[in-house]
Amino acid sequence: MSRGQSPICQDVEASMGIQLRKLMRSRVIVVFGTTSRIDRAALEVLAAQDQVSVALVAAVESPKDSRVQRLKSATNCFVVQCDFAQGGEDSLRRVVRNADAVLLVPALSESGVRFSRRVIDAAAAEQVSRLVVISSILASPELLGRCRQEHANERPATEAVGSTPTHVAALEGYEAVEAHARNLLPEQGRCVFLRIPLLMETLLYCRDELLFANRFIGCFQPDTHVPCISVRDVGYAAAEVLANPKRKYELVYRLTGGITASCSPNEIVHSLTEHLGREIKYRKLSDADFLRAMKEKNTPDQVAQGTVGLRIFLEEREAGGEEANSNHEKVTSQTQQEEHRSLHLPEAFHSTSDFRLLTKRNRKTPRQWLQRHAVSLFARTPQNQVQLFVVGSGEALFLEVSKFVASQITAPSTLPPRDIGESAIPTVLPGRHSQRGVNKSLEQAKVTLCTVKAAPGSTERRRSSGVPAPPTVYQLEGAPPYPMADLLTQLSSLDVVLLIPPLRLGSRACLDVVRAVVWAAVRANAWGVVLVSSIFVGSPTSQQSVILDQLEEIENCVKSSGVSYTIMRLPLFMEYLLALSHCEEGSEGLGSLEEEKREVPPVDEARFESEPKGETPDEVETGETMAAMPSPPSHIMWPLLESSLASARVYLMSLEDAAKALVAAAFTFPLHRGKTKELYTASVTMTEVQRILQRHANKARPVWLSRVDALGEQHGREFWRVAYWPRAHTQQFLECAVEFAKDVQTAAETAAAVGGRVDTSAMVLPVSQSFEDLTDIPPVTLDQWAEANSKRYTQVLAAY
DSSP states (O other): OOOOOOOOHHHHHHHHHHHHHHHHTTTEEEOOOOTSHHHHHHHHHHHHOOOOOEEEEEEESSSSOOHHHHHHHHHHHHHEEESSSTTHHHHHHHHHTOSSSEEEESSSSSHHHHHHHHHHHHHHHHHHTTEEEEEEEOHHHHHHHHHHHTTTTTSSSHTTOOSHHHHHHHHHHHHHHHHHHHOOOOSTTEEEEEEOOEEGGGGGGHHHHHHHHSEEEESSSSOEEOOOOOHHHHHHHHHHHHTTSSOOOOSEEEEEOOGGEEEEEHHHHHHHHHHHSOOOOEEEHHHHHHHHHHHTTTHHHHHHHHHHHHHHHHHHHTTTTTHHHHHHHHSOHHHHHHHTTOOHHHHHOOOOOOOHHHSEEEEHHHHHHHHHHHHHHHHOOOOTTTTEEEEEOOOOOHHHHHHHHTOSHHHHHHOOTTTTTGGSSEEOOOOOOOOOOTTTTTTEEEEEEEESSSSOOOOOOTTTTOOOOOOOEEESSSSSOOOOHHHHTTOOOEEEEEEEGGGGOOOOHHHHHHHHHHHHHHHHHHEEEEEEEEETTTTTTTTOHHHHHHHHHHHHHTTTTTOEEEEEEOOOOOOGGGGOOOOOOOOOOOOOGGGGSSSOOOOOOHHHHSSSOOOOHHHHSSSSSHOOOOOOOOOOOBHHHHHHHHEEEEEEHHHHHHHHHHHHHTTTTGGGGTTTOOOSSSEHHHHHHHHHHHHSSSSOBBBBBGBBTOOOOOOOHHHHHHHHSSSHHHHHHHHHHHHHHHHHHHHHHHHHHHHHOOGGGGOOOOOOOEEEEEEEOOOOHHHHHHHHHHHHHHHHHOOO
16 A cells, blocks of 8 residues: 555555455454454454454554554554444444454443444444454443442442433443344344453553552452453453354353452452562552542443442352341341342352353463563563652751651662551562562662752852852752752653752742742653642632742642642641740730731841751751750740630641651652642641640640740741741641631531531541551651650740
8 A cells, every 4th residue: 555545545445455355255353442452352362363264354443543553563454444423324334344243342431332332233234244242240230230329328429320311321331232232133143242250451450559559459358259351361252253153152151250260359469479579568448439549540430330339249248148138138128128139140240161162261360360461561660660859948848858768778678667658769670580578689769859059040149259159959969069950950751859849948039949840840751740838728718828829829830831740738747846935934925927927038048058957857956056046035926825826726747747748649659640639647726736745745844835936936946947837838827727717616606506516626628638548657646746756845845
């Protein structure tokens, strides 16, 4: 075929080739939708067999699709373009006109069901001898109905159970296609349905979890045996029926097998751990969470909901079988008894030898499938892992992240400490080694730490003309200083940038740094950016303010850049309490809060250069800066137990947990891409904070937060230096907490006025994901933090 031919000419040439093969007594087999795994498997099996001469035709929408081109090269099939949309019936009839057999794998969507009906119409009109339809035992209305019945009250119907007409059409897709085919092709053996169990390849929905978080998810109990089959075996069964259109077959074949054709999540864990050489975990989700997770992965609703229905059936059988269920139903209602009797699931899931009967071969067991495909699909390589590029400005959060990753730079191990969880630096296994534990061939992902000292392009006007400007960025790994632009050129496509905005430099300088880092990530085609922000950004209870506007502008800068991102909205850190000081008894004056709403001034460059570098918050507090600390202030601007603040619910998190959450989000970035996450680990009032602190403080020195200024900042223990957030941002956290408490009180009073009642204890800011779900480790509670830091906060907060 000459270059530049139109699609019509290509179709004519393909049709002529098919007719020629027909004259040569080849059997013409048409396969629709060759981008699905089952279609490809059937074509590959048919192309590899030599018992029957076949002419393979791939009916596709786009012949130029790279997947179609690869399939054509591998199977030597004819490629014919069809109009899959409404009104393209003529093209469908044309492609099946000379066919002996047609393979149809219905797409699980409303449009997919309509398209499948049109293919069946075309096959009936052109008198095709054999139509093979791939169906699924997961699509039985009984299973889907059981899922909807169990979870109708847990989620909005359109989200979890698909109660709208559009979603019902999709949910009943397989049944609708089967019914239409039976009506138009009633002759014995003319239409054959292959009903398959759960595909082993369904595990690919969790490929990112396995590659980046060493786990996979599901709704089954760890020991529940689930019937399954590989795509290749489905291809073998379909190819056998397609290649023999004159042979008599039954209407329905169930490709379920015995115990060897099923596996449990625990068995998958053991096999993957063995073959991948690293510890793999299984995370069981509730049905509602599983449906939501599968929806985020663009899994067809029918597959997700059928899987939940399968879980309900399998675990009911394990719990006592039909007899136990019938006893339970006697206690409930007659309606439920009738519904349960209509579930002919023991028959539908009965182990059959249909696969052996069709193919004359043994099916591949799940363990054999994992042995063959685990390494090729789920092994870590330097090309599919992320590297960490941390940008900060020497604040407490940056130092905590630096300390946390530095503590892991030891001998690489496939078994990281249990207290690190998914925050562990990934290890890559270049070769096909499977030895567990420490392995000399392991490589740790690269981690780069750099700190910003001034905005890019800024100059020190106060310096003489003969003195060069200081570097704007230096690397904390022993490398010499670099200008910021030069350092950012080190970004690569494997990097995830953990961006801790240098808020202490002032809003304009901070935004300049963010822009420079983000555009460098765009140019390098990096994995993406993990950005630190405030939990009150975007909160409907938060009043507009300069501080929140600044943080929102930073978020929008990242979102509009085109780079992939994850925004981590974090709360006030518990270490904030270590930056405060007890005030003398005689001071009663209260200052104006408006004085603190001005913008944080930029840090003096010369002063910053003279400050100690690389110190942890512990060293900052207990070192020379503590010795130089002036006497306690005598002017309280805002007491921590002031009436409005004492009852306000403050959202907290330890710096250690924040570092773990950020590093975990970065190393598992593909799981969080494009999401904004609100995260905190404690929600307490200041009165409760005082009670917890006093519990662990020195009994001889009581902690009275009424004598502590919420905004009292000491030289050497600035808020940004001890707890990341600068003074103005800290004030914003406290003001938002007060405003939110007022909204809660207003809601309670409104409910009481109309005779209702509101549980105010449950009215807290939502979290998008719990800390434990994100990191796979429990958080540090405020009580645990107070116990670990009792000496430090007693020294600064207790009465003298």
